[in-house]
Amino acid sequence: LSLHSGVHISPGEATMVTEQELQSLAEFESDTTPVLSLYLNVDSTQKPKEEYRLALRSMLRQLADRRPRADVQAVERFLDHEYDGSARGLVFFSCQAQGLWQVLPFAVPVPDRAVLARRPFISPIRDMLDRYGRHMVVLVEREGARLFLFELGQLQEVKGTLGDELKKHKQGGRSAPRLQRRADAVAQQNLLAVVKMTKDFCESTNCGRLILGGTTENVALFRSMLPQSLRDSIVGEITMDTWASEKDVRDRAAAIADAHTAEQDQTLIEQMLTAAMGGAGVTGLDETLIAFQQERIQTLVVADGYEASGVRCTYCDYLGLTPLDECPYCGSPARRSDNVVGTIVSRAIGKGITVKIVSGSAPLHEAGDIGAMLRY
Ligand SMILES: [Zn+2]
Numbered sequence: 333l334s335l336h337s338g339v340h341i342s343p344g345e346a347t348m349v350t351e352q353e354l355q356s357l358a359e360f361e362s363d364t365t366p367v368l369s370l371y372l373n374v375d376s377t378q379k380p381k382e383e384y385r386l387a388l389r390s391m392l393r394q395l396a397d398r399r400p401r402a403d404v405q406a407v408e409r410f411l412d413h414e415y416d417g418s419a420r421g422l423v424f425f426s427c428q429a430q431g432l433w434q435v436l437p438f439a440v441p442v443p444d445r446a447v448l449a450r451r452p453f454i455s456p457i458r459d460m461l462d463r464y465g466r467h468m469v470v471l472v473e474r475e476g477a478r479l480f481l482f483e484l485g486q487l488q489e490v491k492g493t494l495g496d497e498l499k500k501h502k503q504g505g506r507s508a509p510r511l512q513r514r515a516d517a518v519a520q521q522n523l524l525a526v527v528k529m530t531k532d533f534c535e536s537t538n539c540g541r542l543i544l545g546g547t548t549e550n551v552a553l554f555r556s557m558l559p560q561s562l563r564d565s566i567v568g569e570i571t572m573d574t575w576a577s578e579k580d581v582r583d584r585a586a587a588i589a590d591a592h593t594a595e596q597d598q599t600l601i602e603q604m605l606t607a608a609m610g611g612a613g614v615t616g617l618d619e620t621l622i623a624f625q626q627e628r629i630q631t632l633v634v635a636d637g638y639e640a641s642g643v644r645c646t647y648c649d650y651l652g653l654t655p656l657d658e659c660p661y662c663g664s665p666a667r668r669s670d671n672v673v674g675t676i677v678s679r680a681i682g683k684g685i686t687v688k689i690v691s692g693s694a695p696l697h698e699a700g701d702i703g704a705m706l707r708y
Contacts, residue, residue, distance in 0.1 A: 349436050349457060357425060357434070357452045365429035366678075368403040368446065369453035375420040375441040385411070391446035394639070394671050398448055402428035410435055420485060425452045439485035440464045440586075443636045445689060447674070450682035456689060460484065463593040466537060467567065469585050470530055471545040472554045473574045474519035477526040479533060480581060482543070482589070487582035490533065527557050534562065543585055545570040567592060597690040604633045605695060607705045616700030617642075617672070621651050624676055628706045632680045634673065635692040635701040642672035651675060673702065 403426035421442030425434045447453045469480040479490040568588035607613030642653040647664035
């Protein structure tokens, strides 16, 4: 990326998923062998290596008899021999029978999920790109600023922003009022230069989200100098030392992105609950299953980790909760199913319905941990 200000940043080390890759995954469809989409939280700061292997085994167990042997072997081979342990989240798309194999490492944690469906389950990646997408962090002080690019959990300092041009204005004493006024004028000058740099940077990197840091006073002053469009793109402000370590800056930026993510989940849940009250949505597994079979679902919302058992027809697509011997639709034998939620998620993905796995909340839990917004 080259910037107007002449600053260069090298591409990050984590694999960035491209729009083209996502598009080809979105178009992939397999009528014969289902696609395994596997999201694995391998964040070593959250759990040791043995634990994610356990989580993997338990997710695969839930797929029971549908467990795709070749795909599971490919995943295990990767974890045993190729994975270097540097990611916080790993996403696999595998359909060995159709030649599909893709591993995407992320520097942000992903919630564990294994899905077998006719299509790859990519909406969590879209959400991640949206939520942990490009942020610019500006640590500002009177002498200038440090600029960082924060993307998908990775932080990169844009070198040279508190450059010689700005540093040479740095004044020693501030005792005499005249010197103080001079210093204020220089600070004003410096901050204007930072405003321009920020604007150029945001434009050249197509970055729509801004995090400001510094002392409360400097942040407020800098904010007041920003053009309205940039002021509108501020997603968080942090009080921190301009010379903080990169790790500290990354952690604080990540905390803002995490909070923003949780907020977006809560907004989606509220929208769904409001829709349900007005008849444009449903909540609870029973109603959701009915709406799904009537093909009325537009967006399916499921609490992370929610599972439930029920029954499925051995012949048609019937799914239900109440134990039955015969399918109420076609009269074929019905069979107990351990994971009706997994099945509805798979089928929804296969039909191209938007599926949102959200971090659980009390209101969603009360509503049955699952719900949907309807088409009509
Ligand atoms: Zn049936």
